[in-house]
Amino acid sequence: xxxxxxxxxxxxxxxxxxxxxxxxxxxxxxxxxxxxxxxxxxxxxxxxxxxxxxxxxxxxxxxxxxxxxxxxxxxxxxxxxxxxxxxxxxxxxxxxxxxxxxxxxxxxxxxxxxxxxxxxxxxxxxxxxxxxxxxxxxxxxxxxxxxxxxxxxxxxxxxxxxxxxxxxxxxxxxxxxxxxxxxxxxxxxxxxxxxxxxxxxxxxxxxxxxxxxxxxxxxxxxxxxxxxxxxxxxxxxxxxxxxxxxxxxxxxxxxxxxxxxxxxxxxxxxxx
Amino acid sequence: xxxxxxxxxxxxxxxxxxxxxxxxxxxxxxxxxxxxxxxxxxxxxxxxxxxxxxxxxxxxxxxxxxxxxxxxxxxxxxxxxxxxxxxxxxxxxxxxxxxxxxxxxxxxxxxxxxxxxxxxxxxxxxxxxxxxxxxxxxxxxxxxxxxxxxxxxxxxxxxxxxxxxxxxxxxxxxxxxxxxxxxxxxxxxxxxxxxxxxxxxxxxxxxxxxxxxxxxxxxxxxxxxxxxxxxxxxxxxxxxxxxxxxxxxxxxxxxxxxxxxxxxxxxxxxxxxxxxxxxxxxxxxxxxxxxxxxxxxxxxxxxxxxxxxxxxxxxxxxxxxxxxxx
Numbered sequence: 238x239x240x241x242x243x244x245x246x247x248x249x250x251x252x253x254x255x256x257x258x259x260x261x262x263x264x265x266x267x268x269x270x271x272x273x274x275x276x277x278x279x280x281x282x283x284x285x286x287x288x289x290x291x292x293x294x295x296x297x298x299x300x301x302x303x304x305x306x307x308x309x310x311x312x313x314x315x316x317x318x319x320x321x322x323x324x325x326x327x328x329x330x331x332x333x334x335x336x337x338x339x340x341x342x343x344x345x346x347x348x349x350x351x352x353x354x355x356x357x358x359x360x361x362x363x364x365x366x367x368x369x370x371x372x373x374x375x376x377x378x379x380x381x382x383x384x385x386x387x388x389x390x391x392x393x394x395x396x397x398x399x400x401x402x403x404x405x406x407x408x409x410x411x412x413x414x415x416x417x418x419x420x421x422x423x424x425x426x427x428x429x430x431x432x433x434x435x436x437x438x439x440x441x442x443x444x445x446x447x448x449x450x451x452x453x454x455x456x457x458x459x460x461x462x463x464x465x466x467x468x469x470x471x472x473x474x475x476x477x478x479x480x481x482x483x484x485x486x487x488x489x490x491x492x493x494x495x496x497x498x499x500x501x502x503x504x505x506x507x508x509x
Numbered sequence: 510x511x512x513x514x515x516x517x518x519x520x521x522x523x524x525x526x527x528x529x530x531x532x533x534x535x536x537x538x539x540x541x542x543x544x545x546x547x548x549x550x551x552x553x554x555x556x557x558x559x560x561x562x563x564x565x566x567x568x569x570x571x572x573x574x575x576x577x578x579x580x581x582x583x584x585x586x587x588x589x590x591x592x593x594x595x596x597x598x599x600x601x602x603x604x605x606x607x608x609x610x611x612x613x614x615x616x617x618x619x620x621x622x623x624x625x626x627x628x629x630x631x632x633x634x635x636x637x638x639x640x641x642x643x644x645x646x647x648x649x650x651x652x653x654x655x656x657x658x659x660x661x662x663x664x665x666x667x668x669x670x671x672x673x674x675x676x677x678x679x680x681x682x683x684x685x686x687x688x689x690x691x692x693x694x695x696x697x698x699x700x701x702x703x704x705x706x707x708x709x710x711x712x713x714x715x716x717x718x719x720x721x722x723x724x725x726x727x728x729x730x731x732x733x734x735x736x737x738x739x740x741x742x743x744x745x746x747x748x749x750x751x752x753x754x755x756x757x758x759x760x761x762x763x764x765x766x767x768x769x770x771x772x773x774x775x776x777x778x779x780x781x782x783x784x785x786x787x788x789x790x791x792x793x794x795x796x797x798x799x800x801x802x803x804x805x806x807x808x809x810x811x812x813x814x815x816x817x818x819x820x821x822x823x824x825x826x827x828x829x830x831x832x833x834x835x
Contacts, residue, residue, distance in 0.1 A: 246640035253632070254646045260707065261652055263675060264664040279678040320556050327553035334547060339554060341826070346565050348822035350768040352789050353811040356796055356804070357568025360575060380564050387557060412549045441657035443771045448797055459659045466663055466775065473667050480660040487655035495648050 291478030302461030325390030369453030629713025662775035720754030
């Protein structure tokens with residue numbers, strides 16, 4: 238469909254995008270607003286007299302939370318890729334007995350509401366004594382990503398030509414060697430997609446953090462924001478500054494890997 | 510699944526080939542070879558299977574166990590939790606919160622999906638005109654979906670704040686009165702709906718856009734030759750051809766929306782009173798919302814939610830298979 242007036246469309250597109258992104262702008266604006274101007278009516282629409290007091294508070298109070306989230310995010314990515322990639326290779330190329338049933342279970346697993354998983358994990362972790370630990374939270378967070386990861390990897394690896402696998406076999410490579418030296422290097426794009434989404438989900442997780450890691454010394458950034466909201470209701474510039482900082486991974490992801498993002502969204506939903 | 514159907518074919522063909530080539534070097538070694546490769550295939554899959562059993566099946570079973578016993582904090586320590594059968598479920602059904610929670614869950618889910626879908630579709634059709642900058646703007650539309658839910662929820666909380674929120678400032682500027690978005694029972698559900706629709710639009714936009722891309726250009730060209738206008742093209746071509754993708758988008762939206770917890774909990778905690786309490790919120794509040802947790806009813810509410818999610822989940826899988834009939 239070509240339009241007669243592309244110029245108009247662009248203008249309308251910019252306006253719509255501006256409306257859509259207004260809350261994001263507002264978050265940044267509030268993060269730069271002085272505490273004394275916070276209750277001003279009407280509020281300043283632009284950061285006329287910007288202050289960095291909110292960001293100073295982030296640096297002094299939230300760094301441990303950010304570090305914890307980083308570790309948890311990276312740990313979840315490693316665990317998820319390590320579990321999902323071999324399984325996907327088998328599902329795509331080795332055709333194990335019961336592979337179809339496994340794919341079905343993975344689809345279903347994605348639909349379990351987080352609160353239910355959280356409750357089950359809580360009961361188990363309490364017995365094991367691993368509440369409020371980083372490994373515990375990494376395992377819980379990985380459940381957000383593993384089924385998605387297997388399905389994405391399988392979709393991608395199905396596209397690898399069988400001749401390539403056979404050639405490796407003829408050269409004497411075993412299944413593991415083929416997987417490591419042939420399949421994984423080709424699958425780099427899908428590894429990037431899966432890693433990005435996994436990191437983002439682990440980074441954004443709140444329900445597991447608030448149920449399984451609400452009392453420990455090392456808590457993720459979502460708990461940092463949550464505590465801010467609970468404790469000092471007045472300092473919204475600090476809350477919003479933390480929110481801005483917590484949004485950085487999402488922004489990086491969008492800038493660095495835009496095409497992977499759209500691919501991930503559609504692949505997860507439409508294909509299997 | 511497709512995998513199983515594809516698998517049977519080469520196997521039977523392989524057997525025929527094996528039977529035909531009776532003079533082939535070592536036909537007897539075949540079964541053991543195949544058994545070996547099946548073992549290798551399973552070695553690759555085994556970690557995920559163990560993982561699913563430990564970290565999906567076990568928590569789910571634990572959850573069912575919680576719901577048919579009377580668990581308290583003490584139970585976890587001394588291991589005593591009397592079996593009570595379906596009492597927890599009966600108590601949940603009789604609870605005064607059940608009616609409002611059911612209504613709120615239904616309203617929240619249906620309205621979220623209807624608006625997310627309608628706005629997402631309109632935007633997808635709009636961006637499909639491929640004007641200058643359209644790809645960049647479309648990418649920017651993804652931002653709300655990528656932000657941590659907690660970030661979006663707290664931003665909306667402050668925007669909808671009664672005294673200092675920018676939304677009320679805008680309403681006052683145009684002459685409308687103030688609205689107590691988060692603190693009045695009439696508006697709390699609407700407030701969380703607005704935030705949730707905002708978060709869900711990008712997802713709908715991206716999927717529906719990819720659906721539009723899969724409609725062949727020639728169909729539109731043929732319609733143009735027949736003199737169809739833009740409106741007719743949309744209703745006679747785009748809409749019917751988009752139906753399978755649309756159905757999947759809606760069902761996925763349903764499954765996701767039933768799960769929504771973060772946004773409501775941060776913005777209203779399900780209140781005031783029960784005015785924005787959904788099943789997910791109710792379950793969390795029973796289990797973790799107070800210093801005296803009620804794990805067993807919480808698990809019962811959670812299990813009701815999972816039944817709902819599964820019904821729609823199975824529908825989704827059926828739809829998806831019909832879409833991809835290989």
